[in-house]
Structure formats: structure tokens, C-alpha cells
Amino acid sequence: MGETGETGSSSTRPTIYDVARVAGVAPSTVSRAFSRPGRVNADTADRIRRVAHELGYRTSPIGRGLPDGRTALLAIVVADLTNPFFFEIIRSAEKTAIDSGYTLLVVDAHESRGAERLALERTLPLVEGVVLATSRLSDAAIRAVAKQRPTVVMNRVVTDVPSVVTDNAQGMRRAVEHLAGLGHTRLSYLAGPEASWADGMRWRAFREATQELGLRARRLGPFAPTLAGGLSAAQALTTHTATATVAYNDLVAIGTMRGLTRLGVEVPRDLSVVGFDNIFGSDFCTPPLTTVASPLRHFGTFAVQRLLNQLRAPSAAPSTGLSAPALLPAKLVERGSTARRA
Amino acid sequence: MGETGETGSSSTRPTIYDVARVAGVAPSTVSRAFSRPGRVNADTADRIRRVAHELGYRTSPIGRGLPDGRTALLAIVVADLTNPFFFEIIRSAEKTAIDSGYTLLVVDAHESRGAERLALERTLPLVEGVVLATSRLSDAAIRAVAKQRPTVVMNRVVTDVPSVVTDNAQGMRRAVEHLAGLGHTRLSYLAGPEASWADGMRWRAFREATQELGLRARRLGPFAPTLAGGLSAAQALTTHTATATVAYNDLVAIGTMRGLTRLGVEVPRDLSVVGFDNIFGSDFCTPPLTTVASPLRHFGTFAVQRLLNQLRAPSAAPSTGLSAPALLPAKLVERGSTARRA
DNA sequence: TTGAAAGCGCTAACAA
DNA sequence: TTGTTAGCGCTTTCAA
Numbered sequence: 001m002g003e004t005g006e007t008g009s010s011s012t013r014p015t016i017y018d019v020a021r022v023a024g025v026a027p028s029t030v031s032r033a034f035s036r037p038g039r040v041n042a043d044t045a046d047r048i049r050r051v052a053h054e055l056g057y058r059t060s061p062i063g064r065g066l067p068d069g070r071t072a073l074l075a076i077v078v079a080d081l082t083n084p085f086f087f088e089i090i091r092s093a094e095k096t097a098i099d100s101g102y103t104l105l106v107v108d109a110h111e112s113r114g115a116e117r118l119a120l121e122r123t124l125p126l127v128e129g130v131v132l133a134t135s136r137l138s139d140a141a142i143r144a145v146a147k148q149r150p151t152v153v154m155n156r157v158v159t160d161v162p163s164v165v166t167d168n169a170q171g172m173r174r175a176v177e178h179l180a181g182l183g184h185t186r187l188s189y190l191a192g193p194e195a196s197w198a199d200g201m202r203w204r205a206f207r208e209a210t211q212e213l214g215l216r217a218r219r220l221g222p223f224a225p226t227l228a229g230g231l232s233a234a235q236a237l238t239t240h241t242a243t244a245t246v247a248y249n250d251l252v253a254i255g256t257m258r259g260l261t262r263l264g265v266e267v268p269r270d271l272s273v274v275g276f277d278n279i280f281g282s283d284f285c286t287p288p289l290t291t292v293a294s295p296l297r298h299f300g301t302f303a304v305q306r307l308l309n310q311l312r313a314p315s316a317a318p319s320t321g322l323s324a325p326a327l328l329p330a331k332l333v334e335r336g337s338t339a340r341r342a
Numbered sequence: 343m344g345e346t347g348e349t350g351s352s353s354t355r356p357t358i359y360d361v362a363r364v365a366g367v368a369p370s371t372v373s374r375a376f377s378r379p380g381r382v383n384a385d386t387a388d389r390i391r392r393v394a395h396e397l398g399y400r401t402s403p404i405g406r407g408l409p410d411g412r413t414a415l416l417a418i419v420v421a422d423l424t425n426p427f428f429f430e431i432i433r434s435a436e437k438t439a440i441d442s443g444y445t446l447l448v449v450d451a452h453e454s455r456g457a458e459r460l461a462l463e464r465t466l467p468l469v470e471g472v473v474l475a476t477s478r479l480s481d482a483a484i485r486a487v488a489k490q491r492p493t494v495v496m497n498r499v500v501t502d503v504p505s506v507v508t509d510n511a512q513g514m515r516r517a518v519e520h521l522a523g524l525g526h527t528r529l530s531y532l533a534g535p536e537a538s539w540a541d542g543m544r545w546r547a548f549r550e551a552t553q554e555l556g557l558r559a560r561r562l563g564p565f566a567p568t569l570a571g572g573l574s575a576a577q578a579l580t581t582h583t584a585t586a587t588v589a590y591n592d593l594v595a596i597g598t599m600r601g602l603t604r605l606g607v608e609v610p611r612d613l614s615v616v617g618f619d620n621i622f623g624s625d626f627c628t629p630p631l632t633t634v635a636s637p638l639r640h641f642g643t644f645a646v647q648r649l650l651n652q653l654r655a656p657s658a659a660p661s662t663g664l665s666a667p668a669l670l671p672a673k674l675v676e677r678g679s680t681a682r683r684a
Numbered sequence: 685t686t687g688a689a690a691g692c693g694c695t696a697a698c699a700a
Numbered sequence: 701t702t703g704t705t706a707g708c709g710c711t712t713t714c715a716a
Contacts, residue, residue, distance in 0.1 A: 013490065015709055026687045031711060041685060060467045062413075063709030065404045066692045072464065081432055081448065082622070087424040094450055098457070103464045106423065106448040108436055115440070122414065122445040125402045126468060148355065148400075258626060280424070281623045284600060357693055368703045373695060383701060405693030408708045 014055040015063075023051040034059050065126070074102045074307060075123050076131040076300075077116060081108035083225070083251060084279035085296070089133060089154070093300030100308055102128070111225070113137060113195065124148055129307040131300075132156075136195040150310035152303045156197035162310070163325040164302045168198060171292035171330030172205035175246050175274045178290070178332055180213050183341035184244035184272060190233045190256065191221030192248030199248055202276065206246060218242060223252055230255015238263055243271060243341050250275035250282045250291055257285065257337065268339035278333055287336035295328050302326055356397040357405075365393040376401050407468070416444045416649060417465050418473040418642075419458060423450035425567070425593060426621035427638070431475060431496070435642030442650055444470070453567070455479060455537065466490055471649040473642075474498075478537040492652035494645045498539035504652070505667040506644045510540060513634035513672030514547035517588050517616045520632070520674055522555050525683035526586035526614060532575045532598065533563030534590030541590055544618065548588060560584060565594055572597015580605055585613060585683050592617035592624045592633055599627065599679065610681035620675055629678030637670050644668055 016030040023030065025044060032040045033048040040048075051057075065071040074097050078086045090106055097104040107123055109116035113136045124130065129150040135142060139158045145151050146161045153163040179187060189206045192199035203219060210217035220236045223229035230252040237245060237256065247253035253275030257267050267273050267287060275282060278293035306326070358372040365372065367386060374382045375390040382390075393399075407413040416439050420428045432448055439446040449465055451458035455478045466472065471492040477484060481500045487493050488503045495505040521529060531548045534541035545561060552559035562578045565571035572594040579587060579598065589595035595617030599609050609615050609629060617624060620635035648668070 017709080027709090028688080028711080029686060031709090032686085035711070039685080044685080058463065058467070060709055061464060062404055062407050062411075062467050063692095064711075066408060066694090066709075067711045068692080069404075071404070071468075073468075081423075082426075082429040084424075084426075084622075090423055090450065094452070098460075103449075103461055105465075106450065107445075108432065108448065110436070118440075119445055121400065122403060123447075125400065125404055126413075126415075254626065280426075281626070284596065284623070284628065285626045286628050359693080369693090370695075370704080371702060373693090374702085377695070381701080386701080402693055405708095406695075408693075408710095409695045410708080 013060075014052075014057040015060075016057075018055055019048060019052045019057050022055065023048050035064075069128070071126055071128060072102050073105060073127040074129050074131070074304065075105040075107055075127045076133055076303075077107045077109055077120065077123075077135065079109050079116075079134045079136060080111050080225070081106065083249075084281055085249065085251075085277045086133060087280055088296035089300040089303075091300065092297045093131060093304045096301045096304040096308075100304075102308075104304075109136065111136065111193065117141065120145060129311055131303045131307060133303075134196065134198065136193070150307055152306045152310075154299065154303055157325050162306045164299060164306065165325050165327060166198075166294040166299075167327050167330045168201040169205040169208075171276070171294070171332070172202055172246070173209045174330070174332040175276075175290075175292050176206065176209035176213065176215070178334065179244045179246075179272060179274065179338065180215060182244070182272065182338060184215070184242075185341075186216040186218075186242045186244075188218040188220050188237065188240055188242035188245045190223055190230075190237075190245055190247040190252055191219055192223065192225045192229075192252065194222050196225070196248075202246075202248060216242075220245075221248070223248070225249055226251050227255035227258070230257070231259040234259025234263060234265075237271065238265065244274070244338070245271065246274045246276070248276060250277045250279045250289060253289055253291065253337070254281065254285050257287070257289070268337050269342060272338040272341075274338060283335065290335045290338040291333050292330050293333045294330050298328060302328070355402075356394075356399040357402075358399070360397055361390060361394045361399050364397065365390050377406075411470070413468055413470060414444050415447060415469040416471050416473070416646065417447040417449055417469045418475055418645075419449045419451055419461065419465075419477065421451050421458075421476045421478060422453050422567070423448065425591075426623060427591065427593075427619045428475060429622055430638035431642040431645075433642065434639045435473060435646045438643045438646040438650075442646075444650075446646075451478065453478065453535065459483070462487060471653055473645045473649060475645075476538065476540065478535070492649055494648045494652075496641065496645055499667050504648045506641060506648065507667050507669060508540075508636040508641075509669050509672045510543040511547040511550075513618070513636070513674070514544055514588070515551045516672070516674040517618075517632075517634050518548065518551035518555065518557070520676065521586045521588075521614060521616065521680065522557060524586070524614065524680060526557070526584075527683075528558040528560075528584045528586075530560040530562050530579065530582055530584035530587045532565055532572075532579075532587055532589040532594050533561055534565065534567045534571075534594065536564055538567070538590075544588075544590060558584075562587075563590070565590070567591055568593050569597035569600070572599070573601040576601025576605060576607075579613065580607065586616070586680070587613065588616045588618070590618060592619045592621045592631060595631055595633070595679070596623065596627050599629070599631070610679050611684060614680040614683075616680060625677065632677045632680040633675050634672050635675045636672050640670060644670070 617633035
């Protein structure tokens with residue numbers, strides 16, 4: 001009853017050979033008809049396309065990829081797909097990729113170095129380039145990746161590998177100044193994953209900014225960069241005297257606020273909270289979160305563009321000026337989670 | 343200065359041939375050493391592995407995939423990656439895949455039929471199976487996909503294609519009963535995308551449930567299944583007399599609540615709002631959203647398991663009982679966005 | 685403009 | 701246990 005083609009083996013997809021046979025041309029002509037139209041007679045090409053369509057032929061990237069490795073595929077590896085931080089990034093990265101004729105594969109590393117390595121091992125050979133968004137890999141491992149495929153890292157600086165990063169220092173300074181301006185003198189920082197490059201930068205900037213302004217600074221954690229991590233942070237906060245806190249990211253900040261509410265601590269009356277990233281949800285949580293905003297949308301676009309540059313200019317040696325990190329500005333979005341010190 | 347190996351071409355990655363030459367064995371032996379350890383002398387295998395490591399050799403899935411199509415890759419195509427609805431689904435799907443030795447590729451269709459088709463075209467040949475989560479493709483197109491690769495669809499029923507769906511009817515009934523119990527008699531439904539199968543099911547169930555309970559039912563929309571869509575919905579709601587509304591999904595519901603707030607309509611005092619899906623954020627928005635919850639976590643697991651079943655039992659004809667849709671229960675989570683009619 | 689033939693990296697029969 | 705050989709689907713010289 002099924003609509004099986006006339007070709008013998010029904011289970012296997014048609015190839016250029018099938019098309020060639022039916023169309024009465026050589027396989028190479030079929031190949032050309034698809035890979036470089038124009039290099040083949042219009043009529044012939046027409047016939048080939050018609051036959052191909054009838055047979056349900058599709059060119060196979062895997063076969064096509066073998067000779068030259070061109071698969072028109074890029075990959076972005078994110079630390080945690082469920083972190084809204086990546087939304088805009090992935091979106092914009094995808095758009096940029098598509099506009100240039102590439103398809104973007106999204107790979108989730110589950111905040112795990114092992115998972116990230118495994119996923120890369122499997123994916124890397126399939127793609128022409130890769131964006132590592134907030135990777136948990138070691139610098140050496142990242143350089144190894146970069147040796148296999150054009151690579152761009154995000155939110156991290158690795159020698160000789162092109163990168164796109166937020167200006168964490170600037171953002172953190174704005175946050176601390178904001179809190180200082182509200183009269184807070186004892187601040188705490190809720191640390192993120194130890195393996196996070198961004199966490200290191202943020203904590204350092206926090207320490208420096210507080211120092212310069214003569215404020216007391218304290219580091220709590222590390223906490224998981226999730227709502228749950230924020231819940232633990234809330235617990236930890238109650239045993240400290242800080243009147244304002246800056247969280248590693250918005251997820252932690254939101255989790256912290258929820259935890260504090262449960263513990264009877266009111267935000268911002270009893271404690272001011274600042275997040276990082278301005279993610280989806282940070283404006284409709286209660287209270288709306290004051291946070292350091294990165295231009296998330298540009299992030300993905302920038303990263304993919306740098307990747308495309310590498311793809312187009314394979315001549316350029318790895319350690320060209322190309323790899324100087326692109327610094328994206330950060331600004332403070334003031335909302336309801338911060339207030340004058342009681 | 344660079345640490346280039348002794349092999350001539352530095353730009354190209356080593357192959358089994360390189361390893362074979364250095365190790366003094368045949369290429370096929372190298373292949374065996376990796377693809378089926380045990381079928382080769384332990385010492386030989388050891389030597390091969392050592393050489394391979396030194397040379398930086400990695401087996402290429404693309405080469406490996408050619409002969410038999412086995413890439414250990416699965417794909418999940420989602421309508422919109424930034425929709426929190428997919429978080430748990432992707433997470434659990436990934437876990438299930440990894441546990442079975444597969445890597446899961448995540449592909450975003452951007453709520454666009456064209457994008458979905460293009461992405462599938464490129465991805466399908468690379469993967470061994472695919473999960474279509476809330477696809478916007480036509481039934482015919484989905485069947486065509488299923489012909490190329492083992493396929494499981496989610497939140498949709500397509501003849502002859504295995505699927506996993508929420509019990510929309512049951513969930514909607516619960517929602518309507520809940521509202522009726524609160525004294526509401528005039529309800530509205532905020533419709534989602536026309537191409538959405540789930541939207542069709544939900545609207546139908548809404549109409550039936552309201553009818554049976556003798557309530558007035560009205561359909562507004564369609565709206566984009568996003569926060570922005572909800573904002574438009576809020577506008578539309580103000581011109582109607584319903585005192586309670588059920589949204590196509592949580593995103594629309596949350597957007598609606600925000601829009602209503604801006605318009606001076608208070609939820610739930612002036613209007614009760616119910617969502618669908620119980621996504622990330624639905625518990626910390628203001629007010630917390632009453633919503634129909636699907637067992638998101640089981641969703642991904644189920645889907646991938648069905649896929650794996652197909653992969654393991656290639657003998658079973660497509661239209662076996664295997665393709666009967668798996669119905670996952672839905673329950674109502676009552677929170678603050680619904681209240682007794684004023 | 686088209687065809688013939690070689691080869692991409694790997695696996696799988698078949699022999700040795 | 702290992703080597704030889706053919707071939708997966710496609711692209712790409714090289715000739716015609």
C-alpha cells in the first residue's frame with residue numbers, strides 16, 4: 001500500500017547514481033547540478049532537478065562533507081541550555097549563521113566538563129566552526145579545540161583564541177557604585193562556579209571596586225548558578241551583616257530573593273540584591289531585579305561573525321590580531337531589588 | 343615555533359592511515375582497534391592507541407557515518423528554544439540519550455515552518471533519529487521525515503508516527519472546572535499559533551468543557567506564543583466581558599498579566615488567568631500563575647526512549663502498534679492568578 | 685558542457 | 701589476529 005518508488009531497495013535513500021541513471025547522465029553531472037549550478041547546461045540541470053525531485057533525492061551532507069569537510073554546520077556549546085542567559089545569545093547567533101548560509105547546532109554541556117568534552121568530541125568533526133559559550137573547559141583544552149576547528153570563546157579570554165566578552169569590570173563597578181550611592185557600606189558577593197572565568201573576573205572587579213570606595217567586601221559561596229544555588233545563598237546571607245549583595249548571575253539573584261522571602265527577609269527593605277545578565281524573567285520576578293545588563297543580542301552575532309571571518313580567511317595564522325578579545329559594554333539596569341540602606 | 347608534527351601536511355587532521363603507517367599495521371586494524379576493541383590483539387591495540395594519541399588522531403564520525411550511517415547522534419527540533427516550556431524536555435531528553443550512548447543535537451525552528459524544514463534537511467542525514475517537539479510542519483511533511491529517519495513527535499498526533507502527547511483535554515477540563523468552581527461564567531481562550539496542533543486540541547477541549555458546564559466561551563487571537571503575544575492579548579481582553587481567561591500557554595498568560603497590569607486591570611481581582619505548561623518563571627511571576635502542568639521531565643525521556651526502541655528494532659514496520667500515541671497526564675497547579683469572581 | 689576515474693576517512697567482507 | 705580490497709555518497713581533477 002505504501003508509495004514505494006520503482007527503485008529496488010526501498011529502505012535506502014536515493015543517491016546521485018540513482019538520479020544519474022534515471023536522468024541519463026553521469027553522476028558527476030548530477031553532483032555539479034547541485035553543488036555549482038551554472039556549470040551545467042540549463043536544460044540538463046532542469047531535467048536532473050526534476051528527476052531528483054521525483055525520486056525524492058536529497059544531497060547528503062555526510063557524503064558531501066567527506067571530500068572537503070564542508071558541512072555548512074556550526075555549533076554553539078552552552079554551559080546550561082536552561083539558563084535564560086543564553087536565549088538571546090543563541091537566537092542572535094542562529095540568525096547570523098542562517099543569514100550566511102549556515103545551520104547552527106546547539107549543544108548543552110550541562111555545566112559539566114566531562115559532558116562538554118564528550119559533546120565536542122562528537123560534534124566537532126561534523127561542524128566547520130564552534131562557539132564556546134561560557135565553557136568550563138581548561139584553557140589548554142580550549143586551545144586544543146581551536147586547533148581542530150575555527151573557534152570563538154564567549155565570556156572568557158584564552159590566549160590565541162578569538163573571544164567576545166562583556167566588560168565585567170565596568171559592569172561590576174557600576175553595580176557597586178550604585179549600592180554605595182544608596183548608602184550601603186557592607187557588601188557581599190555570591191560566587192558562581194569555580195570553573196567559571198566570568199566568576200573570577202566579577203569577584204575580582206567586586207573586590208577592587210569595593211576597595212576603592214572604602215566598602216567592606218565579603219565573598220560567599222561558591223553556589224550553583226541556578227535558582228537552587230540562590231536558595232542556598234539566601235541561607236548563607238542570613239548569617240552575615242552585609243546590607244547589599246551582588247550575585248554571580250540573575251538566576252542566583254532571583255533564587256536568593258525567593259529564599260530570603262521564605263526566611264522572612266524583605267528585599268529590598270532588609271537587603272538589596274543586584275544580579276548579572278538581565279535575563280528573561282529578571283523584569284517580572286518580585287521585586288523586579290536590578291541587574292548588570294550585557295548586550296546579549298550582540299553577543300551571539302559578534303561571536304558568529306568572528307567565526308565566519310575565520311572560515312573565510314583560513315590563511316590567517318591562528319595568532320593574528322584577530323584574536324584580540326572583543327569587549328562588549330555593560331550597563332546597570334536599576335529596578336526594584338535595590339534601595340537606600342535602612 | 344608551532345609544535346607541528348612530523349607528518350607532512352600540518353593543516354589536515356591525522357587519519358587511520360597515518361596511525362597505521364606509524365604503528366606499522368594495516369588501516370583496517372586501526373579501525374578495528376577503535377570500533378570494536380577486543381577484536382584485536384591487546385598489545386597491538388595498545389600500540390595503536392598510543393600512536394593515535396601522539397598523533398592527535400580522532401575518529402571522524404563523518405567518515406564513520408558513511409558506510410552504515412551510524413553517527414551516535416540524535417536530534418530534537420523545538421519550535422522555539424527560548425520558550426521555557428522546552429527546558430525540562432530537552433534536559434531529560436539529553437540525559438536519556440547520553441545514558442544510551444547518544445549525543446543529542448538541539449535545533450531551533452524559530453516558530454517558522456521554513457526554518458524547520460531547512461534545519462531538518464541539513465540535520466537529518468547526520469542523525470540516526472529525530473524528535474519533533476511541537477513541530478509546525480504539515481502531517482505529510484512529518485511523515486516524510488519519518489520515512490527518512492526514526493521519528494517521534496511530541497504534542498501532536500500524526501498517523502503512523504509514534505508520538506508523546508499531554509492529555510490536553512483532561513488538563514483543559516480541570517482548568518475550566520476550576521474557574522467554574524470560582525463562580526466564573528464567561529470565559530475566553532487566548533489562542534496560540536494556527537499551525538499548532540496543541541492549540542487546536544486546547545481550544546476544542548475548552549469549547550467542549552465550557553459547553554458541558556453551561557458557560558459562555560469565546561476565542562480570542564491567534565496570538566504569538568510569547569510574552570509579546572500576551573501583551574496583545576491583554577489589549578484584546580479589555581474589550582470583552584469575560585471574567586476569566588485561559589491562555590494557550592504560560593508565556594502568553596504571563597505576558598497577558600503584565601499587559602493587564604499596565605492597563606490598570608488587576609489580576610486576579612478583575613480577571614482570573616490560567617496558563618498552560620507550568621514553565622520556568624510561572625511560579626515567580628506576579629501573581630504566581632495558576633496553570634495546567636504537564637510532566638515535562640517525562641516528556642523528553644519518553645520521546646527519546648521511543649526513538650531508541652525504533653533504532654533497536656528496525657525490523658518492526660513503521661505502522662506497528664508502536665505508533666500509538668503515549669498520553670501523559672496533566673494536572674492543575676493552583677496559584678495566585680485565579681480567584682473567586684468579583 | 686559532460687564523462688571517467690580517483691579519492692575523502694572509515695567499515696566490513698573475505699583471505700591469509 | 702591481521703591484511704587486502706571494495707565501497708559508502710559525494711566532489712573534483714582531467715580528458716573528451
